[in-house]
Amino acid sequence: MAQKISFGARKVTSPDVSPRGSQIDFGKQSNSDDSRAQLQHQFTNAATELTRSSKYVVSKLAASPTALFGSNSFELQGSIDDRTGHGLLISDELIYTWNYNSPDSIPNTIQIPVVPSNNGFPPLVILVLPSAGSKEPGVVSVNSHTGHIRFYENVGEASSFGLLQHFKGIDHQISLYDRETIEIAENVEPAGVLLTTSTGRVILLSLRNSAGKPFISSSQIVHRQTGFFSTTLSPSRHIVSVKAGAILGQGERIITTVTRGGDFQVWSCARDGQSRQVFQKELLPTLVDHVGELYPSATRELEILDMCFLPNFENQDAFLVLSSFPNGPNETFYLLFTIRKEEDQLLIVSAYKLNTYTTPYSDKPKLYVPAPGTTGFIVFDNSVVLSELVSKLDHTSSLKKKWEDIITFRSNIRFIGSGAEDQTTNNGVISRLASLYLIAGQTGVLRVDHLNTLEGEIAEDSIVTGSFLKSHIEQAIFYGEDSENPIKFDLSDDINIDSKEVETDLLQVAEELLNSTSAYLPPRLSSLQAHLELRKAKLEKLLKYTAANFINVISDDVKFNLISALERISAASRFHQLISTNQANDTFIGIVNKSLSKLYGSSKSFDELFVNGLFHLNAVAVGVLEQISKGSKLEEVGSDVIIAIYFSVLEIEKEYRYDLFKLDNDKVGKDQPWYTTHSAQTHIDDVFVKYTTLCRGLAADDRTTKKLVTITEILFYQFQQKLTWLEAQTPKTRDIQDSINKDQSSYKSRSGVWTKSLILFGAKTEALAIAETYRDLKSLVEISDEDRENSEGEELERVLMRFDNYFHTFGYEFAETLYNYYISSGKFQVLLLAFQQYKEFLQRFFAENDHGKISWIRDILDGHYSKASQVLFGVTQKQDGLQSNRHLQLSVAKLGALAALENDPVHTNTTLLDDIQQQLDYVEVQDLAHFQISDFIRSDGDPAAQVDAIVQETFSQYHSKQNFPLLKNTFERALSRLLSNKSLSVNELIDTFTFLKPRENNRFNHFYALKLLHLSNLSVDQKELNERLIWRRAILSDDWDQILAATNKTDDYIKERAEETVLFTTLVKFFEDKLYTLNNGYQISLPDVQRLIGNFDDSALLTRFKFIGSHDLPKLKKELSAENERLQDFASSDSFDKWIKALIGTANERSGASKVINYNTLKIENNE
Incomplete structure (x- = not known):
């Protein structure tokens, strides 16, 4: 039985030929915040920073071959080789290689011709380590369609061949089956290069002989997996990943392959062509069994996309597998499995679903795990996901919350190549961070440095702090303004956003910008005005970013808070500018200082207010206006203060509240609008009065008129917003109701004064426009009716067209205001006869209001006799009218009822006629009572005295002898009315x-x-x-x-x-x-x-x-x-x-x- 071989950890044996940045002694500072901050600013000497967070930096490298910007750049293929420090670009005609860490914007690029051609496709190209005595890497070119292999020991020699037609390389031919192509070429030095084909074959290319001299030989490790009559391999049997593992010595190295369907094999391959299988296992059943219950779709459709060794477990065989399965037609779930080999088993340590990317892929995603292996990089079509990896190979790792983030690039960015760099150290000092490189056509070479790479930095029980959303928000604000930036800062639809979390983060970012506490802001600039403008620009960006990404996620209250922050900084910028302009005005500066002292209890500098005290801005402004309104002879500068602070509010409200966030007037936030606090509108109005008084004594000019128009609009908006907010409060306390009553009273009594003041200064058009905008219908009526009375001919036609516009725009609300104005001013004839095209409004007005004394005339004119009779009868039922009028009204009502009866005897209600007659009887009875006391009435007598005298003469004899004050008072009251x-x-x-x-x-x-x-x-x-x-x-x-x-x-x-x-x-x-x-x-x-x-x-x-x-x-x-x-x-x-x-x-x-x-x-x- 073969001895146990550890294949998990890849040994870095090559020297770092392309160090980046200066070294950092992390041994002394590894646990301090300063060391992290220092790391975040390293390794960017030859790059342009595109964005930064607490976990990573994205940069664009200075060195970009001109071929990247050619018209066919998207047809190129590329790769980054961290061992040689070179990048590759490959077309069907040329191979480009260059030092990607070169500080030159156009680096020295070596071009190698593709000979022979690859049937119109770029060949597969591998860079190999430099030979002894050389600094330049070698290159292996593989024709994927013909099997032709060409090896150049030195890229410089390959370039010379292209120029001088002097071939110094080595050729080799791999025999391919009909329609068979080579799909993967992977550097597995020192064993050579491993090739996989479309029929499932695995071939090892040895590049040197036993003496170390250049030489190509090939040996087949895995034979053809298709049938004799078929060249088509089932998708599940395609090899999707080839990775080089541990170097065993003597030119021997561990190599792993895995198919889409999960056939996992481990081989020991030697430079002499000798290979043996060390391990084989069907991986997919183990993965499906682990997640099938949670994700039933994975049972049928789980596929493996890529695999990497985990370099942080040198003495254990551990690797990371990227897999996916569709979750419906438009969504794909991506899973990362951490797997440990133990004896002849594969044990799953943890399974993790990516949360930030669920888009189905077009090009197969690639997985990179550079040393020290704490973070995995997954490269998708135009996004990169970074995910924290396990720190221990036990099952507790699956219980830890994983840090994850995503970098999304613009839709026009296409990656044509990628590669990773391991973190390296020299003598315990970091010389290079773990990084991912991306080659993007028409853009350049991008690098993603993972900053959280210090050994031991992530403790066993640590959950990464800091908000994912807040990080993205800040990146968008501080890096997203450059139109050339290839990063898309808007969040992807794939990300599930927690509304409470994003609301908290947005408000925190806004507060940090407002109070100058953001880590991305300098605490102060040499110019305070420039500092205010910088913060304003960032807040503007924040609001636009919020609208683009979270408009349907966050509450209206959060939107109002964000808008308020921008309003404060904008108002502060204008106010500071005004103060700077008036530095020579000692009286004004003294007032500002006094207002600051009143607020803070002691003298505060302007810096403290404008740098981190903007929540107190309105209190300071109101204090200044209050002192000016008390007779400080500063009416002009007072008007400037109003415009500087409060007109900037109007500008922000229009652009951001109404246009961007679509927050209508009827919507309010939880907090009272900041610019209406401290009774600001009252003090603005006080200054307005003083300023108009001052201007009446001076010659009017356009500047004065424009200022008055602006302040008038500010006043309307102030009152409108405060009253809207107060009305929306529930429950309404006594203080709130008192405020409503007070402000409504002030608004009704003052709004007409504001508009008429503008007319005095020749701004009638502006007055009408403001009144129309803020629905001050009373002003519209009064101004327009005065124009109607004083106009004739074409001018009168224009005025009547204006009325038509108001009737159509405001409908019955305008009509009701107009009719009430006519009644209060005694213009009954105009009320009844004008604007007959809108008589339905007049009919409704009379129906809803107690104006029967007038409306019956319109009914008579319209021939509605019965209605006129009913209306007049209703009027007579009110006892406050004069008896003589009542008699006349009843008589006319009787005539109307008789006319209605004559016109329509069938449908006319005769009961009304009876009721009218009864009331006429009452009138006669009252006339009789009046006659009975007429002998006691003196024409020149005091009414009260007359009542007393009549009571003395006429009060019932029995009752007059008694002490009956209440019954006597009853008689007196009746007599007084009589x-x-x-x-x-x-x-x-x-x-x-x-x-x-x-x-x-x-x-x-x-x-x-x-x-x-x-x-x-x-x-x-x-x-x-x-x-x-x-x-x-x-x-x-x-x-x-x-x-x-x-x-x-x-x-x-x-x-x-x-x-x-x-x-x-x-x-x-x-x-x-x-x-x-x-x-x-x-x-x-x-x-x-x-x-x-x-x-x-x-x-x-x-x-x-x-x-x-x-x-x-x-x-x-x-x-x-x-x-x-x-x-x-x-x-x-x-x-x-x-x-x-x-x-x-x-x-x-x-x-x-x-x-x-x-x-x-x-x-x-x-x-x-």
């Missing part, structure tokens, strides 16, 4: 009639009160309450003690005296007018003393006596109780009840009603 020609309610009319002292001209007042009650639409409980009040007051209007005491008088005397009472007179009219009949759901009863004496319901009293609050209710009940006591005194006499019933019976007979009355219950039995 004298003021106001329409009285039913309750007020009842009080007027029933409290008036009986006289000859008012002997039927209580009947009028009952008649009003009978016709009214009061609720049942209110009717019952009023009925009791009317009968009580009728009884109390006479001296019943005297009547009851007249027992010794003649019958005629007693009859005459009783029939003169208010109660009898009222009862007669009650029966004559049939008020006992049911009407509107209520029937008035005959006066039953016991029922009249009962208590009243509290809620009914409060409803009836609306002006009395609950605190006065006990007083009112006390007065009513006094009435009860008086009535009870009467009722205590047996004759009183008989008198009441006698008067009821007499009135029934006297009126001719002749109703059948049950005198026990006082119910009318035959009531129809």
Whole structure:
């Protein structure tokens, strides 16, 4: 049995022929942050840095052969050979080789002709180590279609052959089967070069004989894998990777091959052509068994793409396998398996799915693991993925979180070759980092240096800190501005983004830029203005990058915060510029210093504010404006401060909030807009007032007008944004609601002043534009209607077209504002007759608002008589109108109803006509009440004094003798409204009639009160309450003690005296007018003393006596109780009840009603 051979670790035996950069003594600094920072700035002497993160640097090398930029550059093939320090470019005609670390932009490039030709395809070319005594590598050219081999021991000699036609190479011929081609050529020195073919053959080319002299021989290691009659190999049996392993000595080396389907073989190959198989295993079943449960698709479609040895495990056989399987038609999963060979088994240490790349590949990806083997590089079509590899070969490695990152290149970048460099050290000092090289057509040679390569830097339990997303964001900001940069900084769609993580990273980057704490920013520049502009430029880039990559991922609140950061830095830049311009203005500089001192509690330099204190910018600005507005004679510079700070906000909002992020006005962030804090709008307005006052005394010029226009727009935007934010807050605290009320009041009262100020300075067009932009419809209406009144001819036509535009743009909202303006200014004719093309707006306006006093005219003009009648009737139901107006309105309403009935008798509602007539009756009744007191009215009297005088003369005799202030006040209030020609309610009319002292001209007042009650639409409980009040007051209007005491008088005397009472007179009219009949759901009863004496319901009293609050209710009940006591005194006499019933019976007979009355219950039995 063959002895055990360790094949995993590749020994680097060749000298480093192309060192890069200076050496670093990491032995003293390996655990310090300084050493890492130092490493990050090394190895870039001959390269242009394209991007950088904490883990890697991408550079473009200075040396790029001109062939890379030819028209056919994308048809070339290339490779990088780290052992020789040379790169290769291969076409079907020429082979180019050069020192890729040359500092020259156009390096010395050796050209070797392809002889014989390769049927229009580039040959397979391998660089070999220089022979003894030479510094130039050799080259092996393999014609993949004919099997012709040509070996040049020295590339210089090969170049000479091309020039002088003097051949110094060695030729060899590999016999190929029909349609067989050579697919892979791999340098496996010192054993030679290993070739694989399309039929599955593996051939070893030995390049030297036993004496070390150039000589080519070939030996077949693996025979043809196709049938005798077939030259097509199944895809799974194609060899996808050949790797050279450990050098065993005596020209012998370990070589591994693996097929797409997982046939893994290990060979020991010697320079003399002797080869033997050391190990063979079907790898795919082991891989599928490991991941099949998690990824069922892998069971059927897992394929191996590439394989590499892991150089950090020298004494163990370990390697990394790159595999893939489709996860649907547009997605491919890529897996990295870490595998360890133990005896005759292959054990999986860990399996890891790449998270940053899932695009199906066009060209087969390549895997590189340069020493020290801590990171793997996977080269895809136009991306490179870097992934942390295991540090220990045990199963705990699979539990660790892996660091992973991706570098994506622009879509026009195409890699035509690649290669890797191992990290090397000299005497314990790093001389070269682990790197990946990429050859890109039309671009050059790119290098990816992995910075995290110090031995022991990644501890066993370490999870790499720092955010993947934050790193990419910073790279885009600081490196993405160069249009020539081949890197695409926008994130790939393959990457699953956690919204919370990206929000945190974006805000952190923005804060670091705002506060000058970013590691990529200098803490200060010699010019503070330049430093502000630099930070502004980076924040602009941040916002654009965010919109391109995360606009649908992050919340609106984060967008607002990012915009705020840019606004602050932009405003600060303008403010600093203004301060610099006014350095000679000691007063202004003193104000700024005072504002800084007030904020910080002590004097602070400008640098502290502008470098890392921009969150306090608005507080400082408001402090400056506040002092200027108090009379510092700095109105001009005050206006400049407003424009410098707040107009820059408007510019940023327009470009970034509205255009870039599409954040509409109705959207708000969690925090109040920074530029509206500290009541900024109030202080801006104060300075605006002072500045306009100053400018009125000076000759107007374009500069002044432009400044006023700008400040006006700032004011509108300030108020709008603050109010929008306040309105969006939930719940609304008292402080927030107070702020809303205060700011709304200020805005409504001041907005018209701002626009009219612009008109004074000849900026009417600008005033209209601002008002239109910010929907200040009141200003649009007032300015435009003034133009309408003062224009004629073509100018008037233009004004009317402006109105048309506003009607179409703002719709009903504008119409409503216009109509309210016409009503408030008394322009009723214009309201009713103008803009008839928009009459649907006017109809809606009248329907939604209480303007019936006007709208009925439009209804009449339109022939809508019934509607006009209804509207006017509705107007009359409001008691605050004048009685004379009410009478006229009801009369017109009656005419309208009659006209409607005449035009359409079938569909006209006659009930309305009845209601109108009833209200006209009420008007007549009120006119009667007014007539009854007319004798007491003095034309020149004070209204209050007149009421007092009339009360003294006319108040009910019983009540005037009592201390009844609330009932007296009820009478006074009704009289006051009656004298003021106001329409009285039913309750007020009842009080007027029933409290008036009986006289000859008012002997039927209580009947009028009952008649009003009978016709009214009061609720049942209110009717019952009023009925009791009317009968009580009728009884109390006479001296019943005297009547009851007249027992010794003649019958005629007693009859005459009783029939003169208010109660009898009222009862007669009650029966004559049939008020006992049911009407509107209520029937008035005959006066039953016991029922009249009962208590009243509290809620009914409060409803009836609306002006009395609950605190006065006990007083009112006390007065009513006094009435009860008086009535009870009467009722205590047996004759009183008989008198009441006698008067009821007499009135029934006297009126001719002749109703059948049950005198026990006082119910009318035959009531129809």
